[in-house]
Amino acid sequence: MTPRAVRTAKVVVVVTVGAVLALAYRLGAFAAVSDPRSFGQSLVAMGVGGYVAFVLAYAALQPFGVPGTVFIVAAPLIWPWQTAFALSMVGTMCASVVGFSFARFLARDWVAARIPERFRKYDKALEESAFRTVLVLRLIFWMPQVLHSFLGVSKVPFWTHFWGSLFGYVPPLFVVSYFGSQVFDANGNLQPGAWRIMGGMAAGSLLLLVTLRYYDKRRRLAAGA
Numbered sequence: 001m002t003p004r005a006v007r008t009a010k011v012v013v014v015v016t017v018g019a020v021l022a023l024a025y026r027l028g029a030f031a032a033v034s035d036p037r038s039f040g041q042s043l044v045a046m047g048v049g050g051y052v053a054f055v056l057a058y059a060a061l062q063p064f065g066v067p068g069t070v071f072i073v074a075a076p077l078i079w080p081w082q083t084a085f086a087l088s089m090v091g092t093m094c095a096s097v098v099g100f101s102f103a104r105f106l107a108r109d110w111v112a113a114r115i116p117e118r119f120r121k122y123d124k125a126l127e128e129s130a131f132r133t134v135l136v137l138r139l140i141f142w143m144p145q146v147l148h149s150f151l152g153v154s155k156v157p158f159w160t161h162f163w164g165s166l167f168g169y170v171p172p173l174f175v176v177s178y179f180g181s182q183v184f185d186a187n188g189n190l191q192p193g194a195w196r197i198m199g200g201m202a203a204g205s206l207l208l209l210v211t212l213r214y215y216d217k218r219r220r221l222a223a224g225a
Helices: 003-026 029-033 036-045 049-064 068-078 081-106 108-112 123-128 130-141 145-153 158-178 194-224
Strands: none
Touching: 036 049, 036 068, 049 068, 049 081, 049 145, 068 081, 068 158, 081 108, 081 145, 081 158, 108 145, 123 130, 130 145, 130 158
8 A cells, every 4th residue: 555545544544433432422332331230231131232232332442531440340240250251351352452553553653652651661671571561561450541552552563462461361350250249349339348359369460470570580591591
């Protein structure tokens, strides 16, 4: 494609995304997902179609402002944990790919100028160990829009981002899906004893990070020997 054709394609995609978001706002989609309980009831009423609506809404809205926690909190409140986990993984990965691709291919310069400094400090780590760094960032921060954007404007290859994100999402999404009803009430608020589960998840994440750092250090020492 010629440079002009590429620019035209980018403009078309950006306008399309804007139109979809405007339509979603006008139809009340943003208001609907702001309440996990009512959002869940709407999905249940749709039957199997609720699965598709969940993933599409997640992929279309989360990269552009709607918190991903709305979706992963709602899922285990309305479906068995296995279904909630599968849909949360698919929806989170789709949203991550959309956010990453938007930053990399459509609005790189605009997005790059808005990346917070707290993420820029990971640039060197991404150059030295991209997969491990993506995995760790996803494990710690999960799926904020700014992290999608930061990885999109970085030099991380698409598939490294994809697989690093996938493995980084598994532990937290599994915990939220499996213990969802014990962590959140029907309105999406934390249950009184949720701190034990959240503390266990934090400890598990820390253990995984320490293990990854240990094996990375051993690999570096072996390579330098």
